[in-house]
Every structure is written in structure tokens, then in C-alpha cells.
Amino acid sequence: MKPGLQIHLSILLSIIIFNVFYFVLSNNLNENKDNKVQFNINYKFITVMCILGILLIIPNTITSVNTLLTTGFSLSSVRINYASLSYSQRFFYMFFTNNIPIAIFSAASIITAIDLANNKRNLLKISLICIFIGTITFGGRYLILNFIIYYISAFLILKKYKDLKIKKSYILIAIIILAIVTLLRGTTGLSVFDMGVLYYVGSFSFLEFILSHPNLYGLLDPPMYGYLTFGFLLEPFILTLKLFFALDIDVPSYHFNVYAQPFVNIGVDKVIYYNNNTTILYTFIRDFGKSGVVVGTALLTSAVCIFQKLFKKTRSIRAIGVLVLLYSLIFNSTMVYNLTSIASSLLIIFLLIFSREKKQNENIQNK
Structure with a gap:
């Protein structure tokens, strides 16, 4: 399905809004390269937490390995089993054996990417182990893809302050692994290149389908006024209310998943089933209606500028960590907004x- 004029105009508008807000809010962000950006990362603590994450995820990993051995290393079968587990309503099991370990792996990946961009590899081995285990356990590609994005984001941020060179070989190896994982998941008759294109462009076709059927995707309902956009803040609070007070309130991720998870055919000449990746624009439109593209983009740009200024002031691993996460939102914006659940x-x-440093870097603090 070919994206229509509305989507092209929305993309153009979001680019304009981002650049205008960035230009206005990012004044005085130019930096002279002084090579004094150093971080006091607690490597031992992060390594221990990664090991804890591995121990928590092991039950699912064992199940997935058995599936791989019996299906000829089909990650597609692993993915199907994971989907079944996700919809099994075993909340606490999923929370401790999926949500927590994957969050640990992802957070460690961000710190590792920053460290790697800073020409250090102290956490690289344990992070790669975590990414490998997470990938074979749930059959997804996001851990690999996000690590690439985190590394590129960290490099783009740090190169403003230091003389750095990007490790192209690392990115190339990761892309090759990503392609292999894609093949193991099954290509449904498409080439690896077509799958790569579909991975990014298919979301716009899906969005076109959504906009063409607004009644099926909640677009005719009243705006949710940030309920999805700020889901990362609201969902823990809502879950607590549901758990302790048995309140009948749908969490933010429900309002996304109930519409975006069912597969639909976005193909023209052939059947291509697609779900989940709605681009970041769908979330903004659901939250803020017709002005969603403007409001959502402005919020994201403002957050980027705030943390850029914070990193300029503090040179802290925490500031750049959040900034890398925000950069990843921008990189992934063509696929989905992933701060809802x-x-x-x-x-x-x-x-x-x-990102809590072992001790303050007095040289930077006194600068």
C-alpha cells in the first residue's frame, strides 16, 4: 500500500518542526573539542546485574533452545512461542523472566555503546552475551538493531566533544548478524533486502492503512492527551492501582496494542501481513489529534535539547544515557514509538x- 499525500505532508511537517524547535532551543550548544569527557562507570555492578538478568531469563531461554533444536533453528517458531507467552496473562512470570531481564540488557547496551564510542570495551563481552541470549530467547531483532543505534547515537554526541572515529567494522558485523537473524526468522518469500526495506518503509504503508480506516484504530475517539506518549511514566502507576485497588483502568500500552498488534495486509501485488510498527506519528495523532504531529515532535525535540544542555553542563553518563535513548527514539521513529509500556x-x-557514577569527576565539575 502506497503512503498517501497526508503521510508525506506529515513527515515533512515533523521534519520542519523538529529543525525549527532544535534551532531555537539548542542555542549555545557548540563545543570546542577538549577530549576531557570521561565517565566513571561502575563496570562490576553492571556486569553483576547482567548476570542477574541472564539468570532470570534462563527458563525462557531453555524453552527457546529446545524449540530451535526441534524446528531447525527457526527463530520464527521461537517468536510464535513468545507471542503465545505474551498473551497468556502470566503477568508476574513475564515481568520477572522477560520485562526485567530485557530492560537490564537494554540499559546495559546503552552504557556499553557509550563506553564503546569512547574507545573503551569493558562491558562489550557481557553485553554481547546478553544480546545473544535475548535474541535467541525471543526471536526478535530489536536488541541487535538498538545496539547499533545506541552506538551510532553515542558517537554522534561524543564527537562534538572529542576526536573520535566510528568503528565501522563493529557496525558491519552487527548488520551481518542482523541479516542472519532475519533469515532465521523466515523471509515469507521476500529477499533479505526487501525485508530490510519493509522493516522501515512498511510502517508507512501500515500508517496509510490506519489513516484510511480511522474507525478501526481509535482515531475517531477523543484524543488521549499524552497517555501513550508518557506511558513510560504512567503505566507503572496504573499497574499499581490495578494491582492493589483492582481498578478497571486500561494501561497505556493496551490502547496501542489492541489496535496495532493484529496483522493486516499492506501488500498490493502480493499479500504482506504487517503489525505493530505504526511509526511514531500514530502515537502522536492518537494522543493529540490533528495537531499531534506538531505537538509530539515539539515535545521530543524539547527533550533532546534539554538533555543536550544538561550533558554540556555536567558531562555525566546519566545525561548522555538519556540522550542516547532519545536519539534512538528519533532513529526508530520511522517504525514505532517505544516508550509506552x-x-x-x-x-x-x-x-x-x-548511570550512577562511582564518584564525581572533579575535573569536570570544577571546569
């Missing part, structure tokens, strides 16, 4: 914990 809440919590 409890998983994103846990990721941010562990990122804040992992």
Missing part, C-alpha cells in the same frame, strides 16, 4: 541506576 519504564529505571 512497562518495559520502557523498566529500561529507564535501570538506565538511571546503571
